[in-house]
Amino acid sequence: MDKLSEAIKKRVSCRTYSDKPIEENIRRQLEAIVKAAHEGPFGNRPKFKLLSMETVTPAQWKKMGTYGVIKGARIFLAGIIRPGHMAMTDYGYCKEKIILQATLLGLGTCWLGGTFQSDFFAQAAGLQPGALMPTVTPLGYPASQKSLTEKLMRRFAGSDQRKPWKDIFFADDFSRPLPENAAGRYRAALENLRLAPSASNKQPWRVLYNAEKKVFHFFLERSQQYKMMGIAHLQDIDLGIAMSHFEITAREMGLKGSWSIKKDMPQEKMREYMVSWQEAEKN
Numbered sequence: 530m531d532k533l534s535e536a537i538k539k540r541v542s543c544r545t546y547s548d549k550p551i552e553e554n555i556r557r558q559l560e561a562i563v564k565a566a567h568e569g570p571f572g573n574r575p576k577f578k579l580l581s582m583e584t585v586t587p588a589q590w591k592k593m594g595t596y597g598v599i600k601g602a603r604i605f606l607a608g609i610i611r612p613g614h615m616a617m618t619d620y621g622y623c624k625e626k627i628i629l630q631a632t633l634l635g636l637g638t639c640w641l642g643g644t645f646q647s648d649f650f651a652q653a654a655g656l657q658p659g660a661l662m663p664t665v666t667p668l669g670y671p672a673s674q675k676s677l678t679e680k681l682m683r684r685f686a687g688s689d690q691r692k693p694w695k696d697i698f699f700a701d702d703f704s705r706p707l708p709e710n711a712a713g714r715y716r717a718a719l720e721n722l723r724l725a726p727s728a729s730n731k732q733p734w735r736v737l738y739n740a741e742k743k744v745f746h747f748f749l750e751r752s753q754q755y756k757m758m759g760i761a762h763l764q765d766i767d768l769g770i771a772m773s774h775f776e777i778t779a780r781e782m783g784l785k786g787s788w789s790i791k792k793d794m795p796q797e798k799m800r801e802y803m804v805s806w807q808e809a810e811k812n
Protein backbone atom coordinates (compact mmCIF):
# COMPACT_ATOMS: atom_id res chain seq x y z
CA MET A 530 0.00 0.00 0.00
CA ASP A 531 1.53 3.30 -0.99
CA LYS A 532 -1.30 5.37 -2.38
CA LEU A 533 -3.13 7.91 -0.25
CA SER A 534 -6.43 6.77 -1.78
CA GLU A 535 -5.74 3.33 -0.29
CA ALA A 536 -4.95 4.94 3.07
CA ILE A 537 -8.37 6.62 2.89
CA LYS A 538 -9.98 3.16 2.81
CA LYS A 539 -7.82 1.86 5.63
CA ARG A 540 -7.92 4.81 8.07
CA VAL A 541 -10.08 4.43 11.13
CA SER A 542 -9.99 6.38 14.40
CA CYS A 543 -7.79 4.79 17.05
CA ARG A 544 -8.28 5.71 20.71
CA THR A 545 -6.39 2.86 22.40
CA TYR A 546 -2.65 2.69 21.72
CA SER A 547 -0.07 -0.02 22.32
CA ASP A 548 2.90 0.85 24.55
CA LYS A 549 5.29 0.05 21.70
CA PRO A 550 7.24 3.22 20.89
CA ILE A 551 7.20 4.47 17.29
CA GLU A 552 10.20 3.01 15.44
CA GLU A 553 13.04 5.42 14.84
CA ASN A 554 12.88 5.41 11.02
CA ILE A 555 9.09 5.80 11.05
CA ARG A 556 9.42 8.68 13.49
CA ARG A 557 11.96 10.39 11.22
CA GLN A 558 9.66 10.06 8.19
CA LEU A 559 6.77 11.40 10.24
CA GLU A 560 8.81 14.40 11.38
CA ALA A 561 9.71 15.23 7.77
CA ILE A 562 6.03 15.08 6.74
CA VAL A 563 4.95 17.28 9.65
CA LYS A 564 7.73 19.85 9.20
CA ALA A 565 7.16 20.35 5.45
CA ALA A 566 5.31 23.51 4.35
CA HIS A 567 1.53 23.07 4.21
CA GLU A 568 -0.88 25.20 2.22
CA GLY A 569 -4.59 24.68 1.61
CA PRO A 570 -6.57 25.49 -1.57
CA PHE A 571 -7.45 28.93 -0.15
CA GLY A 572 -3.86 29.91 0.64
CA ASN A 573 -3.94 29.48 4.44
CA ARG A 574 -0.81 27.89 5.84
CA PRO A 575 -1.35 25.82 8.97
CA LYS A 576 1.64 24.66 10.98
CA PHE A 577 1.96 21.31 12.70
CA LYS A 578 4.02 20.08 15.62
CA LEU A 579 4.68 16.71 17.20
CA LEU A 580 4.38 16.82 20.97
CA SER A 581 5.89 14.09 23.11
CA MET A 582 3.87 12.85 26.07
CA GLU A 583 6.75 10.93 27.64
CA THR A 584 7.14 13.41 30.48
CA VAL A 585 3.45 13.90 31.21
CA THR A 586 2.43 12.67 34.67
CA PRO A 587 -0.79 10.65 35.13
CA ALA A 588 -2.24 13.62 37.06
CA GLN A 589 -1.61 15.97 34.12
CA TRP A 590 -3.00 13.37 31.72
CA LYS A 591 -6.27 13.31 33.68
CA LYS A 592 -6.64 17.07 33.31
CA MET A 593 -6.72 16.88 29.54
CA GLY A 594 -10.51 16.62 29.45
CA THR A 595 -11.78 14.96 26.28
CA TYR A 596 -8.46 13.28 25.96
CA GLY A 597 -9.47 10.91 28.70
CA VAL A 598 -10.88 8.78 25.89
CA ILE A 599 -7.38 8.33 24.50
CA LYS A 600 -5.33 5.59 26.12
CA GLY A 601 -1.61 5.13 25.88
CA ALA A 602 -0.66 7.66 23.17
CA ARG A 603 2.92 8.91 23.45
CA ILE A 604 2.88 11.46 20.66
CA PHE A 605 0.32 14.07 19.64
CA LEU A 606 0.13 16.03 16.42
CA ALA A 607 -0.96 19.57 17.22
CA GLY A 608 -2.16 21.90 14.46
CA ILE A 609 -1.91 25.68 14.52
CA ILE A 610 -3.71 28.15 12.27
CA ARG A 611 -4.26 31.91 12.11
CA PRO A 612 -7.85 33.08 11.62
CA GLY A 613 -8.68 33.93 8.01
CA HIS A 614 -11.00 33.29 5.08
CA MET A 615 -11.61 29.51 4.84
CA ALA A 616 -8.82 28.97 7.38
CA MET A 617 -10.50 26.06 9.15
CA THR A 618 -11.24 24.33 5.84
CA ASP A 619 -7.61 24.66 4.74
CA TYR A 620 -6.60 23.37 8.16
CA GLY A 621 -8.76 20.23 7.78
CA TYR A 622 -7.50 19.68 4.24
CA CYS A 623 -3.81 19.90 5.21
CA LYS A 624 -4.08 17.93 8.43
CA GLU A 625 -5.96 15.04 6.84
CA LYS A 626 -3.13 14.70 4.31
CA ILE A 627 -0.70 14.26 7.20
CA ILE A 628 -3.04 11.76 8.86
CA LEU A 629 -3.27 9.71 5.66
CA GLN A 630 0.51 9.66 5.32
CA ALA A 631 0.77 8.52 8.94
CA THR A 632 -1.73 5.76 8.06
CA LEU A 633 0.59 4.67 5.25
CA LEU A 634 3.38 4.48 7.84
CA GLY A 635 1.25 2.01 9.83
CA LEU A 636 0.21 4.45 12.57
CA GLY A 637 -3.16 4.85 14.23
CA THR A 638 -4.67 8.35 14.60
CA CYS A 639 -7.79 10.11 15.86
CA TRP A 640 -9.01 13.66 15.18
CA LEU A 641 -9.85 15.35 18.50
CA GLY A 642 -11.68 18.64 18.39
CA GLY A 643 -14.42 18.54 21.00
CA THR A 644 -14.41 20.83 23.99
CA PHE A 645 -11.19 20.24 25.82
CA GLN A 646 -8.56 21.67 28.08
CA SER A 647 -6.35 23.05 25.37
CA ASP A 648 -4.04 24.97 27.73
CA PHE A 649 -1.69 22.06 28.16
CA PHE A 650 -1.26 21.50 24.42
CA ALA A 651 -1.17 25.23 23.65
CA GLN A 652 1.67 25.67 26.10
CA ALA A 653 3.56 22.62 24.89
CA ALA A 654 3.30 23.79 21.27
CA GLY A 655 4.24 27.40 22.10
CA LEU A 656 0.97 28.79 20.73
CA GLN A 657 1.33 32.50 19.85
CA PRO A 658 -1.38 35.02 20.78
CA GLY A 659 -4.01 35.19 18.02
CA ALA A 660 -3.20 31.74 16.69
CA LEU A 661 -5.62 28.85 17.15
CA MET A 662 -5.19 25.17 17.87
CA PRO A 663 -8.51 23.68 16.75
CA THR A 664 -7.63 20.00 17.09
CA VAL A 665 -4.94 17.60 18.23
CA THR A 666 -4.35 14.01 17.15
CA PRO A 667 -2.66 11.14 18.98
CA LEU A 668 -0.27 9.00 16.93
CA GLY A 669 0.99 5.50 17.62
CA TYR A 670 0.51 1.81 17.03
CA PRO A 671 -3.03 0.63 17.73
CA ALA A 672 -3.38 -1.69 20.75
CA SER A 673 -4.61 -5.19 20.00
CA GLN A 674 -7.80 -4.51 21.99
CA LYS A 675 -9.94 -1.40 22.11
CA SER A 676 -10.81 0.07 25.52
CA LEU A 677 -14.44 -0.09 26.64
CA THR A 678 -14.69 3.72 26.34
CA GLU A 679 -13.53 3.48 22.74
CA LYS A 680 -16.04 0.75 21.92
CA LEU A 681 -18.85 2.80 23.46
CA MET A 682 -17.78 5.97 21.63
CA ARG A 683 -17.75 4.19 18.28
CA ARG A 684 -21.20 2.78 18.92
CA PHE A 685 -22.57 6.11 20.15
CA ALA A 686 -21.29 8.02 17.09
CA GLY A 687 -22.22 5.16 14.71
CA SER A 688 -18.62 5.37 13.48
CA ASP A 689 -18.79 2.19 11.40
CA GLN A 690 -21.59 3.58 9.28
CA ARG A 691 -21.65 6.22 6.57
CA LYS A 692 -24.70 7.83 4.99
CA PRO A 693 -25.75 6.21 1.68
CA TRP A 694 -25.03 7.99 -1.60
CA LYS A 695 -28.65 9.07 -2.01
CA ASP A 696 -28.53 11.17 1.16
CA ILE A 697 -25.40 13.15 0.30
CA PHE A 698 -24.80 13.25 -3.46
CA PHE A 699 -27.22 14.90 -5.89
CA ALA A 700 -27.55 15.63 -9.60
CA ASP A 701 -28.39 19.22 -10.64
CA ASP A 702 -30.65 19.91 -7.65
CA PHE A 703 -31.25 18.51 -4.21
CA SER A 704 -34.44 16.67 -5.18
CA ARG A 705 -32.50 14.24 -7.40
CA PRO A 706 -30.01 11.78 -5.85
CA LEU A 707 -26.93 11.03 -7.94
CA PRO A 708 -26.78 7.29 -8.66
CA GLU A 709 -23.31 5.75 -8.41
CA ASN A 710 -23.31 4.82 -12.08
CA ALA A 711 -24.03 8.43 -13.08
CA ALA A 712 -20.91 9.75 -11.38
CA GLY A 713 -18.71 8.56 -14.24
CA ARG A 714 -15.00 8.84 -13.64
CA TYR A 715 -15.65 10.64 -10.34
CA ARG A 716 -17.32 7.63 -8.74
CA ALA A 717 -14.20 6.62 -6.75
CA ALA A 718 -13.52 10.23 -5.68
CA LEU A 719 -17.05 10.58 -4.30
CA GLU A 720 -16.90 7.18 -2.64
CA ASN A 721 -13.70 8.18 -0.86
CA LEU A 722 -15.25 11.49 0.16
CA ARG A 723 -18.09 9.46 1.73
CA LEU A 724 -15.52 7.61 3.87
CA ALA A 725 -14.15 10.84 5.35
CA PRO A 726 -14.06 11.15 9.14
CA SER A 727 -16.17 13.97 10.58
CA ALA A 728 -16.87 15.34 14.06
CA SER A 729 -19.34 12.98 15.82
CA ASN A 730 -19.57 11.23 12.42
CA LYS A 731 -22.20 13.80 11.39
CA GLN A 732 -21.10 13.76 7.72
CA PRO A 733 -22.34 17.32 7.08
CA TRP A 734 -21.11 17.51 3.45
CA ARG A 735 -23.52 17.49 0.50
CA VAL A 736 -22.42 17.53 -3.13
CA LEU A 737 -24.36 18.67 -6.17
CA TYR A 738 -23.01 17.51 -9.54
CA ASN A 739 -23.77 19.42 -12.69
CA ALA A 740 -22.60 17.06 -15.44
CA GLU A 741 -23.22 19.57 -18.20
CA LYS A 742 -21.00 22.22 -16.62
CA LYS A 743 -18.61 19.60 -15.25
CA VAL A 744 -18.73 21.05 -11.77
CA PHE A 745 -19.21 19.63 -8.28
CA HIS A 746 -20.71 22.11 -5.77
CA PHE A 747 -19.94 21.38 -2.11
CA PHE A 748 -22.41 22.41 0.62
CA LEU A 749 -22.54 22.03 4.40
CA GLU A 750 -25.66 20.93 6.23
CA ARG A 751 -24.65 22.41 9.53
CA SER A 752 -25.62 21.09 12.93
CA GLN A 753 -27.61 23.65 14.97
CA GLN A 754 -26.31 21.97 18.10
CA TYR A 755 -22.71 22.72 17.10
CA LYS A 756 -23.61 26.36 16.46
CA MET A 757 -25.15 26.61 19.92
CA MET A 758 -22.13 25.00 21.51
CA GLY A 759 -19.78 27.41 19.70
CA ILE A 760 -18.02 24.63 17.81
CA ALA A 761 -19.41 25.27 14.30
CA HIS A 762 -15.83 25.51 13.02
CA LEU A 763 -15.46 21.73 13.42
CA GLN A 764 -17.72 21.32 10.39
CA ASP A 765 -15.55 23.67 8.31
CA ILE A 766 -12.72 21.31 9.23
CA ASP A 767 -14.94 18.37 8.16
CA LEU A 768 -15.36 20.09 4.79
CA GLY A 769 -11.59 20.41 4.32
CA ILE A 770 -11.12 16.73 5.16
CA ALA A 771 -13.79 15.74 2.62
CA MET A 772 -12.21 17.99 -0.05
CA SER A 773 -8.83 16.34 0.51
CA HIS A 774 -10.30 12.83 0.08
CA PHE A 775 -12.08 13.88 -3.12
CA GLU A 776 -9.08 15.67 -4.64
CA ILE A 777 -6.49 13.03 -3.68
CA THR A 778 -8.56 10.30 -5.34
CA ALA A 779 -9.37 12.38 -8.44
CA ARG A 780 -5.70 13.32 -8.94
CA GLU A 781 -4.48 9.76 -8.42
CA MET A 782 -6.89 8.75 -11.21
CA GLY A 783 -5.43 11.43 -13.48
CA LEU A 784 -8.45 13.75 -13.27
CA LYS A 785 -7.60 17.43 -13.32
CA GLY A 786 -9.58 20.25 -11.81
CA SER A 787 -9.45 23.11 -9.33
CA TRP A 788 -11.27 24.60 -6.35
CA SER A 789 -13.08 27.92 -6.45
CA ILE A 790 -15.95 29.69 -4.77
CA LYS A 791 -18.61 30.45 -7.38
CA LYS A 792 -20.64 33.64 -7.31
CA ASP A 793 -24.42 33.67 -7.51
CA MET A 794 -24.98 30.21 -6.12
CA PRO A 795 -28.61 29.76 -5.03
CA GLN A 796 -29.02 30.28 -1.30
CA GLU A 797 -30.32 27.12 0.32
CA LYS A 798 -32.04 27.29 3.67
CA MET A 799 -30.66 24.11 5.15
CA ARG A 800 -27.46 23.84 3.18
CA GLU A 801 -24.73 26.44 3.03
CA TYR A 802 -22.85 26.65 -0.26
CA MET A 803 -19.10 26.46 0.38
CA VAL A 804 -16.92 25.63 -2.63
CA SER A 805 -16.84 23.98 -6.08
CA TRP A 806 -14.55 21.59 -7.90
CA GLN A 807 -14.43 22.59 -11.54
CA GLU A 808 -13.18 19.88 -13.87
CA ALA A 809 -10.42 20.99 -16.23
CA GLU A 810 -11.39 21.50 -19.88
CA LYS A 811 -9.32 18.54 -20.98
CA ASN A 812 -9.84 15.57 -18.72
Ligand SMILES: Cc1cc2nc3c(=O)[nH]c(=O)nc-3n(C[C@H](O)[C@H](O)[C@H](O)COP(=O)(O)O)c2cc1C
Nearest residue numbers: 541542640641642643686688726727728729730766
Ligand atom coordinates in the same frame (compact mmCIF):
# COMPACT_ATOMS: atom_id res chain seq x y z
C1 LIG B 1 -13.05 17.60 13.25
C2 LIG B 1 -13.19 16.31 14.04
C3 LIG B 1 -13.26 16.33 15.43
C4 LIG B 1 -13.37 15.15 16.17
N1 LIG B 1 -13.37 15.22 17.55
C5 LIG B 1 -13.37 14.06 18.27
C6 LIG B 1 -13.25 14.12 19.70
O1 LIG B 1 -13.20 15.19 20.31
N2 LIG B 1 -13.20 12.94 20.39
C7 LIG B 1 -13.23 11.73 19.74
O2 LIG B 1 -13.14 10.70 20.40
N3 LIG B 1 -13.35 11.64 18.38
C8 LIG B 1 -13.41 12.77 17.64
N4 LIG B 1 -13.48 12.71 16.25
C9 LIG B 1 -13.51 11.39 15.55
C10 LIG B 1 -14.90 11.06 14.97
O3 LIG B 1 -15.78 10.68 16.00
C11 LIG B 1 -14.74 9.91 13.94
O4 LIG B 1 -13.92 10.34 12.88
C12 LIG B 1 -16.07 9.43 13.38
O5 LIG B 1 -16.87 8.87 14.40
C13 LIG B 1 -15.89 8.39 12.24
O6 LIG B 1 -15.15 7.27 12.70
P1 LIG B 1 -13.81 6.82 12.00
O7 LIG B 1 -12.84 8.00 12.08
O8 LIG B 1 -13.32 5.65 12.78
O9 LIG B 1 -14.09 6.50 10.56
C14 LIG B 1 -13.42 13.89 15.50
C15 LIG B 1 -13.37 13.87 14.09
C16 LIG B 1 -13.25 15.06 13.36
C17 LIG B 1 -13.15 14.99 11.87
